[in-house]
Amino acid sequence: MSDDGRPILDVRDLRVRAGERLILDGLSLAVRAGEVHAIMGPNGSGKSTLTGVLAGRPGYEVVSGSASYLGRDLLAMAPELRAREGLFLAFQYPVEIPGVNNVYLLKAALNAQRKHRGLPELDAFEFLNLVRAKLASMRMDESLLNRGVNEGFSGGEKKRNEILQMSLLEPTLALLDETDSGLDIDALKVVADGVNAMRGPGRAIVLVTHYQRLLDHVVPDQVHVLAGGRIVRSGGRELALELERRGYDWLKPGTAAA
Amino acid sequence: MSAKQPELESLVARKYRHGFVTDIASDTVAPGLGEDVIRLISAKKNEPAFMLDWRLKAYRRWTRMREPTWAHVHYPPIDFQAISYYSAPKQNKDGPKSLAEVDPKLLETYDKLGIPLHERARLAGVAVDAVFDSVSVATTFKERLAEAGVIFCPFSEAVQNHPELVEKYLGTVVPIGDNYYAALNSAVFTDGSFVFVPRGVRCPMELSTYFRINASKTGQFERTLIVAEEGSHVSYLEGCTAPMRDENQLHAAVVELIALDDAEIKYSTVQNWYPGDENGVGGIYNFVTKRGDCRGRNSKISWTQVETGSAITWKYPSCILRGDGSVGEFHSVALANHRQQADTGTKMIHMGRDTRSTIVSKGISAGHGQNAYRGLVKVLPGADGARNHTQCDSLLMGPNCGAHTFPYLEVRNPTAVVEHEATTSKISDDQLFYCLQRGISAEDAVNMIVNGFCKQVFRELPMEFAVEAQNLLAVSLEGAVG
Amino acid sequence: MNPVPVLDRIAASHARRAPSLAGGAAWARRRGEALGRLVARGLPDRRDENWKYLDHARVGEYAFEAEPGVRTDRAALSGRLLDVRGAHRVVLVDGRYDAHLSSAGASGGLEVEDLAKLIEVDPQGAISLLRTPGEQADDRYALLADAFAEGGVLIRVAAGSILAAPVYLVHVATAGAPAVHHSRVVVDIGPGARVTLLEHFTALGGAAVLGNLAAELALGERAEVSHMRLHQHGPAAAQVETWVVRAAARSRYEHHLLALGGRLLRSNLDLLLEGAHAACRLDGLFLADGDRQVDLLTQVKHQGLATETVQEYRGIATARGRGAFNGRISVEPSARGSNASQTSRNLLLSPLAEINARPQLEIHVDDVQCRHGATIGTLDDDHLFYLRSRGLDEAAARALLTFAFCRDVIGRVPLGPVRDAAEVLVAGALPDRDLIRGTD
Secondary structure (H helix, E strand, O other), rough: OOOOOOOOOOEEEEEEEEOOEEEEEEEEEEEEEOOOOEEEOOOOOOHHHHHHHHHOOOOEEEEEEEEOOOEEHHHOOHHHHHHHHOEEEOOOOOOOEEEEEEEHHHHHHHHHHHHHHOOOOHHHHHHHHHHHHHHHHOOOOOHHHOOOOOOOOHHHHHHHHHHHHHHHOOEEEEEOOOOOOOOOOOHHHHHHHHHHHHOOOOEEEEEEEOOHHHHHHHHOOOOEEEEEOOOEEEHHHHHHHHHHHHHHOOOOOOOOOO | OOOOOOOOOOOOOOOOOOOOOOOOOOOOOOOOOOOOHHHHHHHHHHOOOOHHHHHHHHHHHHHHHOOOEEEEEEEEOHHHOOOOOOOOOOOOOOOOOOOHHHHHHHHHHHHHEEEEEEEEHHOOOOHHHHHHOOOHHHHHHHHHHHHHHOEEEEHHHHHHHHHHHHHOOOOOOOOOOHOOOOHHHHHOOEEEEEEEEEOOOOOOOOHHHHHOOOOOOOOEEEEEEEEOOOOEEEEEEEOOOOOOOOOOOOOOEEEEEOOOOOEEEEEEEEEEEOOOOOOOOOEEEOOOOEEOOOOOOOEEEEEEEEEOOOOOEEEOOOEOOOOOOOOEEEEEEEEEEOOOEEEEEEEEEEEOOOOOOEEEEEEEEEOOEEEEEEEEEEEOOOOOOEEEEEEEEHHHHOOEEEEEEEEEEEEEOEEEOOEEEEEEEEEHHHHHHHHHOOOOOHHHHHHHHHHHHHHHOOOOOOOHHHEEEHHHHHHOOOOOOO | OOOOOHHHHHHHHHHHHHHHHHHHHHHHHHHHEEEEEEEHHOOOOOOOOHHHOOHHHHHHHEEEEEEOOOOOHHHHHHHHHOOOOOOEEEEEEOOOOOOOOOOOEEOOEEEEEHHHHHHOOOOOHHHHHHOOOOOHHHHHHHHHHOOOOOEEEEEOOOOOOEOOOOOEEEEEEEOOOOOEEEEEEEEEOOOOOEEEEEEEEEOOOOOEEEEEEEEEEEEEOOEEEEEEEEEOOOOEEEEEEEEEEOOOOOOOEEEEEOOOOOOOOEEEEEEEOOOOOOOEEEEEEEEEEEOOOEEEEEEEEEEOOOOOEEEEEEEEEEEEEEEEEEEEEEEEOOOOOOEEEEEEEEEEOOOEEEEEEEEEEEEOOOEEEEEEEEEEEEEOOHHHHHEEEEEEOOHHHHHHHHHHHHHHHHHOOHHHHHHHHHHHHHHHOOHHHHHHHHOO
8 A cells, every 4th residue: 555545557638649640538447455456448449559558658749737656757767767657557569679588677676776775785605595485486598698678589578578577676556558468378377376466555557458368367456447538438347247248349448537 | 488587787797888868758768867967857757847846956965975984794885887877768678578487496486475366477577568456556556545535656656746746845854965875866756655644534545556566667866755735644654575686786765754643654664685595695775874763642653574585774763753642663674694794673762741752673583694783862952851762682592693783772851761681592492393293284383483473563554464474584594494 | 280291291201211122132122113293193192982071181281201220118019909819920110020929930830921021031021022003093002102111011822721729919009299101011821721811900109190901811722711800090190091802712711801090091992803702791890980080991892603792891980980881893704603792881970970871882793683772870769769758868779789780790799809899999887798799
């Protein structure tokens, strides 16, 4: 639970443009500590835009509205500052970066965060022990440490790598962008277990997903439907099941949130 | 038994009358170049004052320039004073009276190339009167174009009927002082094409067909100007798959293309530079300055060419990507068989922001042919976000031919991405055997493989010419695989 | 900026110095002829195709008229050297062999000979060992070196010798005032011999010195050479080098160029794959930082049957740096069954930097596989964002990606200390550099 009961993430009436198109059109969302929110919506509804804007991805223009993180103006912070302050984005399409080792990135990211918080950096042994434990829990092989970031990884391996990073960095706000897409049932279970292991009183998790099957394994506290650039409906878990049955058409933009 | 073909006259061997001729009515002007000759040309063509002024300015500039020399191109020295700069269209009184008098081998070529019957006579030089249909066909085209507001006429007609347009755009892409041959051309150009497509108009037909029917004998100094106003679209084709037996070994033409905002110009060239015979040395020297100015935002200019035979080109079709978001394209197939030399290439100059260029060059070398690609991609400091992709592929057929790639990549903007790739390959024995084993003749197999190789370029041609271009390659490759 | 044309200064300097140079009449004639041919043709300029991107004015700024004064400060030099255990050290100070600073003696098939001494005692013999440069533009600086040739070194590795330790050839410029020095290097690797040759260009003091090196290397049949060239000159120094390499049948030549220092580098490599089944791997990396200009020319000619080239060059230009890659591969009709591939990838990282690339292919026979590719671009935005989203600040992310760009090429350099030097220069002060390399 955050100190004064205010949300970890508080988005108000956000309007965001990419090029000529207005993609988010008055989106509001509040996520409190300990909560898992799911955001669902048809393709092109702006799900990736939302997570991208919150993480600081270039190419978006915030037209109006606000987003605060732990009471601070999130949109004014550089991407690396957001990361060091505990915001983590698990990408829908993690990039491959040949020539940059996985282990280097993990260590650099972790130490950057620790340094920012005034904590001592980990030395090689401490770090490797920590990483090994996490690798085991994600059922990933140690050999990937020395390969380039996501280099030659299958889709499922890339997604698990994202979760591995997340578990190592222990974020306060985790945004997972369609983490379940392209995964077979076994990989899905491993990923879901990884996410569930992250649930806790000090942490907020936002799951962006198109299909509801991830939500069978990671049960959300709230489900929101994103359509036409804004949240058109909110509800509990049953909302996800209803969407599964009926699709998205029955929700016209403008319907009041529950 | 063959009828007399127009003889290939070498520049050096020509004989002309001497003395200055004042009679405007006569057909030709004595050889030599001076201001008086230019005034005479302009008078004969009945040009307005601005045109004469322009020619004179170009001439004066030319006299102060020096002829460029090129280490790898050798041609007999040109005596510019020995050339006659004006002659009225030939009547061909000595030509064949009908197709029956035409060399059967030539007719066979027309057949293989798939050239329509009604065009063969004209191409073989049969007197105009004997040809039916061309007048009526021409009239239909003219009507359709007039309806759309498109102007398409010989350059000299444009000078008469649309002087304000000519004055506005002429020389704005290739200025008179741009290079030696452009200056000469600007002074003494005889004719060419003028195309103007008004705002928002999509030209209703390929300007190829119309051009072919009215193709007059290719002059040495042709001038072409194509202007596409905002949001318009035009596709233009020059050349002909029929063998270009030309008495002029040296061509110094200028082609200027201007595309304004959101306009698109497609310029295609299909040329068969016929060098004479299997041992032909020296071919056509093609000092053509072809330049497209993507003046407007999101404008697009595409150059597509299929060339066979021997042609040494000095200047290469280029695109100035000036307008933000403008696009330049170059697609080329060059085939050099026997002892031919082909020299093709392009220049893409990125100036505006977010400009894009694509270059696809396919070279086929057979016999003792030599194929060279020369290209320049230049990104100037202001060209943020420029993107270029170049693909040069060479297909070598036989142990005696050559393929060469000489690109220049010059980049001065850190947000640009320029990529160049070149590969060489041969038709493998395995590929050939596979086809033979499926009952396909070696010749057909080669044609199939070559067509696959060139597909990316053929796709860009106006439809009727894609078929002719394929036939042209087949004819040109005859005997290449043995 | 000296207003007197370079060629005039060269001629004047030659007139002053030549009479006192060793080698008697034979060498006087040789030097005189070289100068004559050079003056007749002139130094290359922008109109010469392979020289169009070089800033010739900048070359002309160097003191072609001055005589290099030789200072040898042993202590200072050892601080500049790489720690290559047991290496056979061959040191050229301002172009002249220095026996005191060198450690290589005749051993295990290695022979090192002072060219200056040889010119004195056996002028004709010395002449017969040196290549005579041609008159084409690309060879003019070698002609220049010959016109002033008075020092250098001959390195021979006997047939069949496999040297355990590398030969460490150091070119150190010590002149305290602006100067130009010339040197000649001849390397002869006997059939079946194997050697690692590390060439290192460095300087003591920051004077504006230009070194002009004309060198040749011959690989006998089945010989194997791994040749590293590390350019680490100071910010005012310049280097022009002309290397001519001939590879006999079944020989293997591996080349690693690391152009990471100096104000100007013009490097020519002319490689002839003469014998059947000769193979070469050419790696190169240049970093044109600050005000630096790096101008590279490689010309590989495939003559023998089934010869092979794999060429991978990486270039980085930042600040006001300028880089040019001219890379020609030609395959003659006699080279049936050959393979050649060439890749030139370049990063342009700032608005005032410039990169020019001219990869060229000349193929004269069909039974070959050849390809080349060149790219000029910038760091990938998605990659940058990914790293920043993991907490790396922008500068660190850029440095890391820049290093990743060169990683393969640096990784293939056979000697650790050389790799380290390259890494430091390219990756700047990235933390935990060992982790960047991964398993090495």
